[in-house]
Amino acid sequence: MTRLLVVDDEPEICEFLKTFFEDRDFQVETAGSGEAALKSAETFCPQVILLDIKMGDVDGLEVLKKVKQANPKVKVIMVTALETTDKIEAAMRLGADNYITKPLSLEYLENDVREKISSLAAKP
Amino acid sequence: MKVIPRRNRFGRKAQPVDYHEALREIAKSMVRLKRPERLLKMITRFITRELGLTHAAILVLEPEKSRYTIFDSKGVKKLPRSLIRLDLDHPIIRWFRMTDKETEADRAYISKNRIQALLRNPQIYKNRPEVHESLVRLQRAMGDYRVDIAIPGHFKEALVGILLLGEKLSRRLFTQTEISFFQTLVHDAAIAVKTSEYHERLIERNLELEERLKEIERLRKKEQETYYEIMKSLAQEVHAKDPYTFGHIHQVERLGVMTAEEMGLDLSGRKKAVLSAGLLLHDVGKIGIPDNILKKPSALDTEEWKVMRTHVEKGVKILEPLTDFKEVTEIVRCHHECYDGSGYPRGLRGDQIPIEARIVSVVDAFHAIVSTRCYREGRSIETALQELQRNAGTQFDPQVVGAFLRAFKKNGRSRKAA
Numbered sequence: 001m002t003r004l005l006v007v008d009d010e011p012e013i014c015e016f017l018k019t020f021f022e023d024r025d026f027q028v029e030t031a032g033s034g035e036a037a038l039k040s041a042e043t044f045c046p047q048v049i050l051l052d053i054k055m056g057d058v059d060g061l062e063v064l065k066k067v068k069q070a071n072p073k074v075k076v077i078m079v080t081a082l083e084t085t086d087k088i089e090a091a092m093r094l095g096a097d098n099y100i101t102k103p104l105s106l107e108y109l110e111n112d113v114r115e116k117i118s119s120l121a122a123k124p
Numbered sequence: 125m126k127v128i129p130r131r132n133r134f135g136r137k138a139q140p141v142d143y144h145e146a147l148r149e150i151a152k153s154m155v156r157l158k159r160p161e162r163l164l165k166m167i168t169r170f171i172t173r174e175l176g177l178t179h180a181a182i183l184v185l186e187p188e189k190s191r192y193t194i195f196d197s198k199g200v201k202k203l204p205r206s207l208i209r210l211d212l213d214h215p216i217i218r219w220f221r222m223t224d225k226e227t228e229a230d231r232a233y234i235s236k237n238r239i240q241a242l243l244r245n246p247q248i249y250k251n252r253p254e255v256h257e258s259l260v261r262l263q264r265a266m267g268d269y270r271v272d273i274a275i276p277g278h279f280k281e282a283l284v285g286i287l288l289l290g291e292k293l294s295r296r297l298f299t300q301t302e303i304s305f306f307q308t309l310v311h312d313a314a315i316a317v318k319t320s321e322y323h324e325r326l327i328e329r330n331l332e333l334e335e336r337l338k339e340i341e342r343l344r345k346k347e348q349e350t351y352y353e354i355m356k357s358l359a360q361e362v363h364a365k366d367p368y369t370f371g372h373i374h375q376v377e378r379l380g381v382m383t384a385e386e387m388g389l390d391l392s393g394r395k396k397a398v399l400s401a402g403l404l405l406h407d408v409g410k411i412g413i414p415d416n417i418l419k420k421p422s423a424l425d426t427e428e429w430k431v432m433r434t435h436v437e438k439g440v441k442i443l444e445p446l447t448d449f450k451e452v453t454e455i456v457r458c459h460h461e462c463y464d465g466s467g468y469p470r471g472l473r474g475d476q477i478p479i480e481a482r483i484v485s486v487v488d489a490f491h492a493i494v495s496t497r498c499y500r501e502g503r504s505i506e507t508a509l510q511e512l513q514r515n516a517g518t519q520f521d522p523q524v525v526g527a528f529l530r531a532f533k534k535n536g537r538s539r540k541a542a
Binding site: 010012013016017020023081102103104105106107 | 191193194202203204206207208209210211214267268
């Protein structure tokens, strides 16, 4: 089962995406802060992380840097609102695997997550 | 067994909803609301609260982007508003944009139960795998959004938005009355949204248009003003060129306006300006008359008179490009008409001749008479006045002559000093 970590400071978004991916047989954990995200990244060992670029306490970019340092193989998809698109370039430099802007199409998101997983399988 | 009354999530005892009353209330608000945003929020709040639903959400088409976003969502299981968008190929959107005949009736609204029923009936999608696939995808999408029933809002052919409703907390099914109520709401909301959209765009476009029209009008005015200035200097030129000229052309204008005032004519608005322009410009066509005729010191022969008379149509031609000067042009055209119909170019009589032209005619004649006898100024004015009186009723409008004489006696003496 694929482990997916959803990081967003809006609980509704976490809850919604958790249900969405659990319905598709993912194992999902959620984190509402940068700190929780780093902790979960360590203990839960997700294969894919959906990471909100802008959160209250920690910059999503900080989280990205740390999780990639700890585990370069983890796939990180940045989720950004329109007003934070200027951070996308920085995120890609820091090793983000893709980005997706809100409001997003769930179908597109699902396809992207699955694509990341198959790329993981292809490169052991 | 004790019967426990059902309670909604606010702990209130669930009262049966009076839908007619609710519709009336909402309809009233709709009229009041200029912005449909508040109306949409009212709808989600009302439905979630009064019917005790897990959630209610409204999807609205973003006109320029060809996608639907969640405008508002309320309830314990509300959808994250900023997260999701539904593109045109999304199963829910596609369902309501489909034109499949067999499932046409299900385009009015679709429920989870109905999808199940349709999927159980192979007749529906027999030989049409695309319909089956749509239904399967629709079922899945409805699950993702925790939707029990979806009601589309159309405006004409366009799918403006969709009302998505979660299930009742009581897990009861929606009644037909409730569904009709939702449909009415969504229908009216779609109109409100579309109307306000049109309205906003209309206002925007109107403003743009108004600005442009103003600019065009400004340029046109400017152009005409310039033209008018040129006209005036031309008229002055003509006047100065005429050897019989006496005094300044503005005296002609002053006498004419005085006469009109004496007659009690309505000179409000632009009427006074029209009269003035007529008085100033009536002979502008003389610019096209050869000097040997215009400046001839002796009497003109028949041929020369023919040419001289063309100054009227020449003046009309010069003034025609000025769209604001229609009345002025008419004055110029008529200033050689006579009260008894013996004038030119058209032989008009009496009231057929614009009153301003009748005034110009009198003032112009007076001016011509005094001018030709400028070496005998004192007598010539008396002669001119007598001449006017003598021709009142034939060449001139007697009322105008009368007014001119009175005005002249009151004010005209100052002319001597000029």
